Amino acid sequence: MRFKRSVDTGQPRAPHWLKGLAYGGLVFLHFPILMIVIYAFNTEESAFSFPIKGWTLRWFAEAAARQDVLDAVWLSLKVAACATVLAMILGTMAAAALYRRVFFGKDAITMMLIIPIALPGIITGIALLAAFKMLGLEPNFWTIVIGHATFCVVMVYNNVVARFRRIPHSLVEASMDLGADGFMTFRRVVLPQIATALLAGGILAFALSFDELIVTTFTAGHEKTLPIWLLNQLTRPRDAPVTNVVAMLIMLITTVPILLAYYLTKGTESVAGSSK
Amino acid sequence: MxxxxxxxxxxxxxxxxxxxxxxxxxxxxxxxxxxxxxxxxxxxxxxxxxxxSFYTFDDFTMSVLPEFTLANYKNLFEIANADIVLRTFFMAVAVTIASIFLAFPMAYYMARYASGVEKGFFYVAVMLPMWASYIVKAYGWTVILAKGGIVYWVIDRLGLTQGLEAFLALPYVGGNTLSTSHIGRFMVFTYIWLPFMILPIQAALERVPPSLLQASADLGARPAQTFRNVLLPLAIPGVIAGSIFTFSLTLGDYIIPQLIGPSGLFIGTMVYTMQGSIGNIPMAAAFTVVPIVLIGIYLNLAKRLGAFDAL
Structure with missing residues (x-):
């Protein structure tokens, strides 16, 4: 293809219409997020009229004083923390087992790790619910954690396995030759190498768990995580201001970790967060 | 030691x-x-x-009996249920096609023209909305499409209110208001799954070596020919990977159909209602088999067409 080249960089220059489409797409992607931020400061109580009537910080104080909001935030943080720890352990083990050796059934195991995020969440949700019911388990805190950990493992696995593949195996052998046993090698040689990938995977798992809704509605029973609280809230128009504030808060809690994960794995061949 | x-x-x-x-x-x-x-x-x-899904649900006692039956699957073909399946299927297809057209220029620009800081910016700018909370994004759209909200305001300012009303009166795309119309629901679905299409296409295009395109040009192909005969076939695996996401995610979704668009159940909402208020898990289970089968057929088709060969 004959590209127009700019004189100084030699980089091909995009036609204006293409550049316009690309940036237009970005605007489209960020527009609803911007609206959520704007409406969090809206003075109006029960409608979404535009242009908005005035600016206020009142609803932040009101949301902070609501016990149901605080309970939901606390529950979501606890669930995400437990699911993340489980996912980090299981994901690292799976990555350590699968990155180098070729053995029978390896592809099937990799496939199995991916299924929970490839299948629609509703299937995972109702499958877990059906199984819990058969076992006579009442939905509670731990059933939520089990559901979340199931689809969080692949986040950690993807990140850690990519890093494992980049560590030369000779490092491990050298450590063993110098007298370290397997555990010491893991702690002193392998762990420092995979640390940032593990952390990035953990952060992604946390973010994924924190705002998961579909599986959670099946496994939560009467518990209200923050996304479930928000969903219930949408049928209560009178509460709109508090809902707007919480929506913005959820947005912040999930985007900050994503940026963090991105910078932790930047410059490596697989960047965290490129697949959800 | x-x-x-x-x-x-x-x-x-x-x-x-x-x-x-x-x-x-x-x-x-x-x-x-x-x-x-x-x-x-x-x-x-x-x-x-x-x-x-093979268990019997007793309508009379509202309880599940462990007796083998194919009745649940037979029920899927009743008109009301087949309607739900078709409605969901066509929405998933429409969303997938729209996402491909919206995503391709963005992915193409990211892969071929953006570099350095701009590339990083694009990457983060696509990733953030993808990871931002699903329910918050859906909520954001109910705010945007609400009566008196920003879309209505802009259309009013442009003097197009009559045009909008005529458009909403159309069957299959319209509805009473924007937030209860088919087109509104379609827009929200497309918005929410769009990043899942952009990133795989971008990754596929990124792997095409520039020398290949130069070779094509040297051999006398016009830019349009190079695009059609060289670039597009190499982008197909990315398109397929992305469409698996958009297709499967739309098939299984049950929150957006509740929040935006006209009444009329989707597979997801049906599954939720079946297991929730009625407790008919066998029928709900039979319904979940539908997306699994559809996705299976789609994957198989993609494989036959050679979509995975280039991976």
């Missing part, structure tokens, strides 16, 4: 030596916990669900 601490670690050390020599044992120990989790908890649940 001193001899003393070596003796203390004797058991651990001989254990770790054993693991090093018997690498199969090591592999097994590593694999057992994840395998137990996924093989027992997850696959077990899936099979439990599949099994339940």
């Amino acid at each position: 001193s001899t003393l601490s070596m003796r203390q670690h004797g058991v651990l050390r001989s254990f770790s030596n054993l693991l090093y020599r018997r690498s199969n044992l090591y592999l097994l120990l590593l694999l057992v916990p994840p395998l137990l989790w996924f093989g027992v908890v997850y696959l077990g649940s899936l099979f439990a669900l599949l099994g339940q």
